[in-house]
Structure formats: structure tokens, C-alpha cells
Amino acid sequence: VPEGPEVETVRRTLHPQVLGRLVSKVWVSSKKLRTPVRSASFRRLLGRPITGTGRHGKLLWLDMAGAGGVLIRLGMTGRVLIQPSTSPRPPHTHVVMTFDEGADELRYVDPRRFGEVVPFSSDDELGEVRANMGPDPLAWTAEERRRVLTSLRSTQRTLKDALLDQRLLSGVGNIYASEALFVARISPTTRGCDASSPALRRLLQAVEHVLTQAVVHRGTTFADFVDASGGEGQNLAHLQVFWREGEPCTRCQRPVERMVQGARSTFYCRACQR
Numbered sequence: 350v351p352e353g354p355e356v357e358t359v360r361r362t363l364h365p366q367v368l369g370r371l372v373s374k375v376w377v378s379s380k381k382l383r384t385p386v387r388s389a390s391f392r393r394l395l396g397r398p399i400t401g402t403g404r405h406g407k408l409l410w411l412d413m414a415g416a417g418g419v420l421i422r423l424g425m426t427g428r429v430l431i432q433p434s435t436s437p438r439p440p441h442t443h444v445v446m447t448f449d450e451g452a453d454e455l456r457y458v459d460p461r462r463f464g465e466v467v468p469f470s471s472d473d474e475l476g477e478v479r480a481n482m483g484p485d486p487l488a489w490t491a492e493e494r495r496r497v498l499t500s501l502r503s504t505q506r507t508l509k510d511a512l513l514d515q516r517l518l519s520g521v522g523n524i525y526a527s528e529a530l531f532v533a534r535i536s537p538t539t540r541g542c543d544a545s546s547p548a549l550r551r552l553l554q555a556v557e558h559v560l561t562q563a564v565v566h567r568g569t570t571f572a573d574f575v576d577a578s579g580g581e582g583q584n585l586a587h588l589q590v591f592w593r594e595g596e597p598c599t600r601c602q603r604p605v606e607r608m609v610q611g612a613r614s615t616f617y618c619r620a621c622q623r
């Protein structure tokens with residue numbers, strides 16, 4: 350499942366390929382994504398240039414010169430690909446935006462259809478969507494970071510659950526929550542209200558670190574994730590606990606363990622994370 354670093358990797362590979370290009374044609378499949386795709390809502394994009402790309406947490410968007418743009422959520426298996434218009438469309442292609450002279454096109458491919466592609470009409474509309482999202486550790490201000498620290502300090506939830514709450518902070522999913530707790534040497538079952546302030550500061554530093562490193566390595570690919578040019582991420586080799594159950598801890602050599610929290614797996618080292 351793409352998390353903040355994977356979506357940022359898509360954005361970075363997408364940006365140079367779409368900047369300044371005019372959308373000349375939009376095609377949508379008849380299949381419902383996370384929300385129904387209304388082809389009429391795409392009509393207003395026609396003939397407009399893409400003037401930028403943006404990202405907040407797992408939310409990606411294309412900007413169209415102050416006239417709104419397109420929101421893209423990758424869900425579990427979504428891919429945004431720039432491919433020649435003459436190449437066969439991959440199975441499960443649900444939205445196609447053709448550019449300029451029509452030599453290549455943006456294709457949204459999503460086998461499980463938990464993602465979505467939705468035009469928006471103004472910066473205000475985008476702002477409303479972002480207002481419901483917590484700050485992004487890849488881009489947050491010192492003030493936003495302090496606010497998150499305060500929320501963590503007062504929550505009754507486990508730190509693992511809190512990190513996954515996109516209203517609290519944006520872009521951390523199951524992979525990077527496990528990794529950050531390991532780097533910070535904090536047990537995943539620790540509740541926010543029981544953690545010390547130094548431990549919570551260490552945790553937020555670890556969150557920034559694991560997300561930043563994952564962007565450097567162009568994201569983590571287990572099965573589905575590729576960037577907008579079809580390239581796989583290289584971060585899998587750099588994960589220290591995630592999906593490494595039974596393998597030796599990189600710090601103490603004891604086997605990494607797995608537990609289930611809220612129906613999702615957490616990977617951790619019992620000895621290093623207390």
C-alpha cells in the first residue's frame with residue numbers, strides 16, 4: 350500500500366512529464382473507483398495546462414493554473430503511469446488523460462479500485478480536503494510538529510494506532526509506523542499518554558527519518574508500487590523490521606517478531622523496543 354514516500358516518488362517522476370501540458374482528451378471506464386467516476390466532471394479540464402503537482406500525505410494532485418485540478422488517491426493498488434498513447438492500455442486502466450498532440454497519456458490503473466481520481470474546481474476545494482488531514486512529516490513546520498507531539502502525549506491509544514491516524518499526521522502507514530517505532534526504540538503497544546516526552550520527540554524524529562530515507566530510495570515496492578515511469582522503489586532492502594519476522598534484529602540479532610494490532614501486522618524487536 351503506497352504511503353507518503355511512495356506517493357512523493359510518484360509525484361517527483363510525474364512532475365517533469367506533465368508540467369505545462371494541455372489535457373486534450375479524457376477517457377474514463379465505467380467501473381466505480383472508491384467513489385463513482387463522473388466523466389462530465391472531467392470536461393472542465395479540457396484545453397487547460399497542468400501548472401504544477403502537489404502532495405500532502407497520501408493525497409496527490411495536479412494543479413491547473415488556479416482553475417482547480419485533479420485529486421488522485423492511489424488507495425491500495427493504484428498506479429499513475431505516463432505511457433505512449435499507442436502502447437496497449439494495461440488491464441484495470443480506469444482513467445486516461447491524453448496530452449497536447451496525443452503522443453502520450455496519463456493512465457490511472459487500479460486493479461482493486463480503492464483509489465480515486467477526482468477533479469476539483471478551486472484552491473478552496475483542495476484546501477477543504479487538506480483541512481481534514483494532519484500535517485505531513487515530510488513537510489511540516491515546527492509549530493505543526495509541536496501540535497502533533499501534544500496530541501500524542503494526551504492520547505489513550507497505542508502509538509502504533511496513533512501514527513496511522515491520518516487526521517493526526519499524514520502519510521504514515523503500516524510500513525513506516527513499524528520502522529519509526531523500531532528506530533525510536535519504543536514498544537508498539539506503548540500508549541501515547543504513558544510515553545515520556547523525550548520518547549515522543551525521538552519518535553517524531555524517527556518518523557521524519559524513515560520517511561525521508563524512503564523518498565531517497567524512491568519508495569518501497571513489495572508487489573504493486575511503481576513510480577510514474579514504471580520504476581520500482583529500492584527501499585525494501587533498507588527496512589529494518591517490516592516483513593522481517595524471524596530474521597535477526599539489525600541491532601541485537603534476536604529474531605524480529607510480529608503482532609497484530611487493529612487487524613494489521615506490526616513488526617518489532619522485543620529486546621530493543623521496550
Ligand SMILES: [Zn+2]
Pocket residue numbers: 598599600601602603618619620621622
Ligand atoms: Zn533488537
